[in-house]
Amino acid sequence: MMIKVKFLSPVRELLKREEEEIEIDRDFTVMDLLERLAVKYGESFRQVPCIILVNDKGINQLEGERTKLKEGDMVAFLPTLSGG
């Protein structure tokens, strides 16, 4: 199964990538994705505060980092938003 991952600033500046496709297994979660990206890009990736969306929905409104991913899902890393 393939998912698409999109990086917005500031994560994009750290990874120097805009997006990538990742092959996943069954029961692959957001937590698994974070681990895989940390292995690929280094632990500093985890230090950047960001908002994670799965198909345009904040993971807090799903099952957090336990949210399961499936074929065709789009995961986006956005900057933290603190207000107007």
Add this chain to the structure above:
Amino acid sequence: MERRGGYVGNLLRVNLNDKTYHLEHLDEASLDLFLGGRGIAAKIYFEELPPEVRPLDEENKLIFVTGPLTGTIVPASTKFQCATRSAETEVYLCSNSGGDFGPQLKFAGYDGLVIEGKSSEPVYLFISDDKIEFKDAHVLWGKSTREVYKALQTTYPEAGIMCIGPAAEKKVAFSCIKVDGRTFGRGGAGAVMASKNLKAIVVKGKGKLSYADLTELKKRIKPREIRKACQSLADYGRPIYTEAINELGCYPVRNFQTAVFKEVDRVSAPFMKQNFFIKNGACYRCPVACLKVCQVKSGSMAGQTVAPEYETIWALGAQCGISDFNAILSANLLCDEYGMDTISTGNIIGFAMELYERDMIGKEDTGGLELKFGSSEALKGAIELIGQRKKIGDILAQGFLGIAGRIPDSKRYMMQVKGMPFAAYDPRGFYGMGLTYGTSSRGACHNVGGWSIRAELLSGEYDRFALKGKGKLIKSIQDTRAYIDSLGICTVVRRALGFTDKPDPTILNLVTGLDFADKFMEIGERIYNLERLILAREGISRRDDMLPERIMKERLPDGPAKGHVLTKDMYDIELNEYYEVRGWNKDGIPTQNKLEALSLQDMLVSFKEGIGL
């Protein structure tokens, strides 16, 4: 308990009619109830500005009030508030600004400054501790804000300075007051200042503020941690929101006809930083330094610098279909020179571009200008027309309330509430933002009305396309914002200092020596109710809380919010819940029970007398 720090205790009242001034003491009971800043300014407004006073009447007042934290060692203690009758919405206006002026006013010995009357000749005011001077401003009249600053900063180095530009002098309804590079932006306070023949105010103080427990306060304040907590803003400033809001599908484009800007890469924060950024800028005692100073690369303004805000980049960019960042910076500078609010200016020009493309106005109205979306020349030309009140600019300069009377059929394309133009978020992408715009104390404002996007996206409690619960959410954010606006700190650092909807009073307790445990949210609610009482007295009710036709009837055509609309029926569900949790009646008027519970019974009596009940 005794008040031992934070406040100075004095209010300076200046009368421009006879060039007199006097000191007043701020009473303890008012400070207990309304805290400072926005709260005290609203109280003075309620007591002194009856509903029959029009914005540009001599009887209107400019009420500037700092908060107990303004000018203290607390990080980003830069803010102060202005209340006046708005030239743009023609009702109550509250506005906040950073800069050095607020802190300097406190150092000079004043928590607040009330400007009354009208000078017979152009003047500026110079305040240096207890010395108050009315200075001839003939030579400054007609000058741009940049020229005024240059002149006054040379004469008064290290002073706090606020001034108006030529747009205010021409009574542009959304003209602003510039404050040391920051702004009382929204609502047309600039036009009010100009109507008093007051070009600028300069303040300089040598006093020291007192603290209840300075030693412990110093231990609690950790600027590095605050900066770390706001790292994205420290690195990119508020323009970091551009890509995110676009990604979420609520970034308004071409007068809210869509909510995804395809050219976002050319107006994003990384693009800005890579191509235009030259240095960081910071307000008074701010460790975050969210101002990203950029330099114009080409054109007539090449070499000049400005720190564009997220909202400005949107208003002068995507709202007008423009992705030329150099043109956006130039337009930002031009608005600043004229002294016009960038949000209202860009919103109204985007609206005019839509009218032009629909053949509702033509070249005969624009003086030959091709007022088309995406045209940088059109943007620049339109700003000039508004700033000089020429051709169509003379109508646009009146703001949406004035335009409605001159181009009646255009109302359906106006993205506004109570005459205040929308900011950079489409409520069809976040339904809570509909209530934010609809019920804000100053018309469609994303700040005072309660910026709900974070909560709607992250709390796990509110789906962004749900209706239920939004009334409760928006009330809570509005009340939180109202007490923060009364403290005198910038909202950028609020979370890091513990000023949230579950407030930690430690910092303010250490400054003042008082105990604010559990009081903040009630104070915020009290201020919001007082503001609604003022608006009700000025004729505002449920019908004025409605959203524009486009939001209620047109579905978003693309992006993550594709197909979404916030119909009248849907919005009524939100609004009814909001009024209920607020304790207001179905017409949006605070009830007697609610006002009594908030110790506003005296105001209620005065309110009833004011409207003849």
